[in-house]
Amino acid sequence: MDVQDRIDEKVASATLKEMGDLRIDDVLAFIDRGIESMPSYMDLYRRWERQQWAVSDLDFGPDRESWEAMTEEGKKYAIWIQRLFFNGEERVTATLAPFIWAAPTPEIEIFLTTQMVDEARHAVFFDRWWREVPGTDAKDMRTLLDEVRPTVNEGYNELFYDRLPGLSQRLASDPTDIESLVAGVTMYHIVIEATLALTGQRFALETMREQDESHFGFYKGFTAVARDESRHVNFGIKFLQEAVREDPGRFGPIVQRTLVECLPLISGTLEPPDGDQRYYSEYGRSQEEFYEYAMTSLNKRLAAIGINLAA
Numbered sequence: 001m002d003v004q005d006r007i008d009e010k011v012a013s014a015t016l017k018e019m020g021d022l023r024i025d026d027v028l029a030f031i032d033r034g035i036e037s038m039p040s041y042m043d044l045y046r047r048w049e050r051q052q053w054a055v056s057d058l059d060f061g062p063d064r065e066s067w068e069a070m071t072e073e074g075k076k077y078a079i080w081i082q083r084l085f086f087n088g089e090e091r092v093t094a095t096l097a098p099f100i101w102a103a104p105t106p107e108i109e110i111f112l113t114t115q116m117v118d119e120a121r122h123a124v125f126f127d128r129w130w131r132e133v134p135g136t137d138a139k140d141m142r143t144l145l146d147e148v149r150p151t152v153n154e155g156y157n158e159l160f161y162d163r164l165p166g167l168s169q170r171l172a173s174d175p176t177d178i179e180s181l182v183a184g185v186t187m188y189h190i191v192i193e194a195t196l197a198l199t200g201q202r203f204a205l206e207t208m209r210e211q212d213e214s215h216f217g218f219y220k221g222f223t224a225v226a227r228d229e230s231r232h233v234n235f236g237i238k239f240l241q242e243a244v245r246e247d248p249g250r251f252g253p254i255v256q257r258t259l260v261e262c263l264p265l266i267s268g269t270l271e272p273p274d275g276d277q278r279y280y281s282e283y284g285r286s287q288e289e290f291y292e293y294a295m296t297s298l299n300k301r302l303a304a305i306g307i308n309l310a311a
C-alpha cells in the first residue's frame, strides 16, 4: 500500500469520531480516484453501507462555546453559508424521489435511494446544529427553514426553488423521459453537488481546520456530509459518462445546454449579501477564489464525462 492508498483507506473507513483527523482534500480525492477507475453503482452502494453515521452521535458542546464568544458581526458572517446549506439540503431531499422513479436500472434506483436517505440526514444535521449552536425558538423544521431561508441570493433562489423542482416535476410527470433525467443529473449532481456544495464544504472545512476547530461537532459532521457527497458526485459523473458514451449526439448537447443555463446561477449563488466582500475576507478568502475553485472542479468533472464546455 502506498501513502495515497493508506489515506484513501483511512477516509473510506473513518468513523464519526475519527472525522476530526480527516482533511477535506483527502475526502474529495475519492472523486478524482473514481474518475480514473469508475466504481460500479453497487460499489457505491456498498460504500454507503460501510459509511453510516448518526447526527445524534455528534457533540456540539465546543461549537456552542465558541459561538457564544463571537461578536454579533462575526455571527452574521458565519451564518450565511449555513443558511445556503440548510435550505439546500432540504431542497435536494424534497426533489430526489422522481429521479428514483425515472432510474433506468435497479442498480441506479438502489443507489439513488441511499442518496435520498443521506440528503435527509444532512438536513437533520443542520437542524440540530441550528437548535444547539445559534439557537432558535422555531417549533419545527418548516418554521426554522422559512426563518433562515436565504432570500437575497437570486441565483440560489432560481436554482433551488425554480429550476430544480421544475426538472423534478418533469420527471414525476413522465418517469420514462430519459432526456430530462440527463438534464436533472447535470443540474443536481454536477452543478449543485460537485460545483457549489463541494466548493462551500471545502473552504468551510479548511478554514475550520486552520482555526483549530477540527474537534467541533460541526467539523466532524460536515466532513461526513462531504464524504456522502463524494459518493453522490461519483454517481453523477458515472451516469452522465455512460449516457454521453451511449449517444453523444443526443445526450451531449443536453448536458451542455443545462450547464450553460446554470453558469450564471453558480456565480449568482456565490454573490455575498449586498455584495459585501467581508463574508469572504473575514475568513481570509475571496469570492474569486471560490469561483475559480468551483470552475476548476466543474471542468475536471466535465472532462471525465466527456464534455467540453468551450465546444
Ligand SMILES: [Fe+2]
Binding pocket: 089, 092, 118, 119, 122, 225, 229
Ligand atoms: Fe447533501
Ligand SMILES: [Fe+2]
Binding pocket: 092, 118, 119, 193, 228, 229, 232
Ligand atoms: Fe448529495
